[in-house]
Amino acid sequence: xxxxxxxxxxxxxxxxxxxxxxxxxxxxxxxxxxxxxxxxxxxxxxxxxxxxxxxxxxxxxxxxxxxxxxxxxxxxxxxxxxxxxxxxxxxxxxxxxxxxxxxxxxxxxxxxxxxxxxxxxxxxxxxxxxxxxxxxxxxxxxxxxxxxxxxxxxxxxxxxxxxxxxxxxxxxxxxxxxxxxxxxxxxxxxxxxxxxxxxxxxxxxxxxxxxxxxxxxxxxxxxxxxxxxxxxxxxxxxxxxxxxxxxxxxxxxx
Numbered sequence: 001x002x003x004x005x006x007x008x009x010x011x012x013x014x015x016x017x018x019x020x021x022x023x024x025x026x027x028x029x030x031x032x033x034x035x036x037x038x039x040x041x042x043x044x045x046x047x048x049x050x051x052x053x054x055x056x057x058x059x060x061x062x063x064x065x066x067x068x069x070x071x072x073x074x075x076x077x078x079x080x081x082x083x084x085x086x087x088x089x090x091x092x093x094x095x096x097x098x099x100x101x102x103x104x105x106x107x108x109x110x111x112x113x114x115x116x117x118x119x120x121x122x123x124x125x126x127x128x129x130x131x132x133x134x135x136x137x138x139x140x141x142x143x144x145x146x147x148x149x150x151x152x153x154x155x156x157x158x159x160x161x162x163x164x165x166x167x168x169x170x171x172x173x174x175x176x177x178x179x180x181x182x183x184x185x186x187x188x189x190x191x192x193x194x195x196x197x198x199x200x201x202x203x204x205x206x207x208x209x210x211x212x213x214x215x216x217x218x219x220x221x222x223x224x225x226x227x228x229x230x231x232x233x234x235x236x237x238x239x240x241x242x243x244x245x246x247x248x249x250x251x252x253x254x
Contacts, residue, residue, distance in 0.1 A: 026109035137163030
């Protein structure tokens, strides 16, 4: 940081630096007291996080490394390995697998991905909540809403596969003014993903028994009075039509 001080100061005084730091602060410490290592690409992301830790007393529970770190050694030491979901635009899953082999992904917090050479979660890690058989071996094991930052809400989903899915499913997340919706106007917000885990983890890659967590940020439009959030999986058939799984609805908190 000393050699790069002028550039680091320029970066860390930008409003975007605070946004980067705030996302990393969503990570909660491990209950077992183990190490959480956070990989940030060298440059603005890394400098913002390192500056916050070294000079602002923030993010003290995280160990920061850049993209040159030995990820295999980090995981072998029992560390939890995280990165921003946007990292995969520059270092796709294929690049990680060149270094680590078979990769498993799950969301650790909104906009943050946990990476492992084994599934990061076990069935015992699933928070209690409603569940629903989505078909084709896919289960939604739990879903719940919690308050987020700045009036947003965080939707947390836990998926599990009993058989390897035959298709790559997309995830539909709808904020509803009326449940079930009477028409398009009752869908206040859609937060769909083409694949789970921010689009980076197609369901055809999942292993039998694997648990995958997702987080969705829900921002209620001004003046809206949502009644529910509903979740489903979907795919397109040979004719290009959308085929939905059953829907699970969560009442929206008052």
